[in-house]
Amino acid sequence: MDKLERLLNLTAALLDTDRFLSAEELRRRIGGYPQAKASFRRTFERDKEDLRNMGIPLRVESIAGSDPPIDGYRILRSEYAGRDLRLEPDELAALHLATSIVRLDGGETGLHKLGGASSSVEAAEVGHVPFNDNLATLIAAAAERRAVGFSYGGVARQVEPWRLSFSRGHWYLAGWDRRRDDQRLYRTDRISGAVEPLDGAVQPLGTPTDPTRLKGWELGDERPVTVRVAVDEDQAAYLHHLLGEDAEPHDETGTPTGVVTFEVRNREGFRSFILTFLEHAEVLAPQQARDDIVDWLEALT
């Protein structure tokens, strides 16, 4: 029997039942499973995994009265089917347009489940946005007001996500950091490992920090340090473009100069920024920040 046929029959049997069914009962009811016990078990385990990967909510519970306890399985119809969104054809078409114009890395959008969309919309892709499973978990948690756990900068965090923002090539997470008891902004590509969903959010939803207003050297918890930096004259305009209004960049006549002063709360972010200028920039003060750069570079020679 075709695997697809077996999986469909398994799903139908699990939806049809009004009690939990054991693996053995399912084997007898469905057919198409290997006779030998060990290979049946292996195939059945894989089938369960396949169903879960498709997002089918498989329930497992000990069968009442079984001793020793035997696992029973079923799918509740109320959990299987989603809420009917009642999308009008033009709304479905708009979503279809969005998914064809903007390409997200990997994964399905589930548009088929909403009834698919007639391909009358022919649209060329105009944008590409990076995407991954961690982002999906974070967005779902923000939408459902649940907390998540992840490792960031070598520290385990518990965060209640508020908003995920994509800006200038990076995804940012704004939310409430439970351990620091304060609002924080993270770059999601700096999260190491998988994001784990936790319990419900406790803090009220706050106003997320706008990441476009933040620079790499501002994303941090460190004690603020005011630094003075010099860049070559021909790089001055570019430096000012990057700094925006945050620096004090002009001389008395209002001309942009190559020497600027600004505040740093993330030394690593500051170092990366300065090094993008290669030999066309230099940290003037304080001495500590200057030494940091020198130490970093000497380790590379």
Next chain:
Amino acid sequence: MSPRLTAAERMTRLLAVIPWVVQQQGAPIDEIVARFDYPRSQLVEDLTGVVFFVGVHPFTPDSMIEVDISDDEVQISYADWFSRPLRLTGSEGARLLTAAHSLLGDQSWAGGDDEEAGPLLRALTKLSMALGEAAEGAVEVRLGDAGRETLVPLRSAVSRQEQVDIEYYTYGRDELTQRIVEPSRVFSDNGNWYLDAWCQRAGAQRVFRVDRIRSVRLTGDVVEQRPTDPAGTFTPGENDPRVVLRLHPDSAWVAEQYPTESAKTDEASYSTVSMAVSSVGWLERLMLRLGPSAEIVAIDAPLSPDLVSEAANRVLERYR
């Protein structure tokens, strides 16, 4: 769309096709093919060879799905278990939200016109209601920093095949240049808007960052027909030297942010990636930023094997 679907893709599609056809009380095959990206021959094969045999114990005719295809019209009945589509997963919902917000964030598409954005806004409201109480504000996407005043005329120049006169700020050279270009495409990648165009000044196909275009003027002159090569702009040059880097797990983001040609990760989560180097300065910047968390494993001539220490020493000169 690949011609063959995997068993999982066929299954999730069928679980959507069946309730839809039932609800429509029958549907033309071609419409199912188009709506669900289901290759025609496979769809027919799966409906008649698989779905037709699906049911529950004891598999008597009244406990099995009935499929009938005649005159290219599909009828499905007795499929009570699959009468409603499977719910959206959190991941699918997040992707739909993100795609919809991306398009809304592209102001030049909606044209600031509520009528055009109307169906998308309505869809987004319904979707958000299903995905969670705070779904409405959970995602925000900026495809790029460029403004409507630049994007809108560039888009219309592309569709009208018209030459434009632009003022462009050249990165790193700190100069504003004026040039006539023949635009072929406006697109967003990794948070920036780009213009793909033939540059008359350079006599070559070029990609411009739209946020560095200071002004745009449509000239009224039609572009000259020439073969464009949009792919050539973003794929690394064939003749570019390659570098192979070994990255500490902390630097794994490099592989996501830059186009890599091969990447593998070992048990200790260190990854080894191969990339094309289009400019020495780019690689020097990257390596100095990464510091000890990246190492050059192999590097093509004419790039120096001592590129990192040479660059570090040049910067250190300023501090001595």
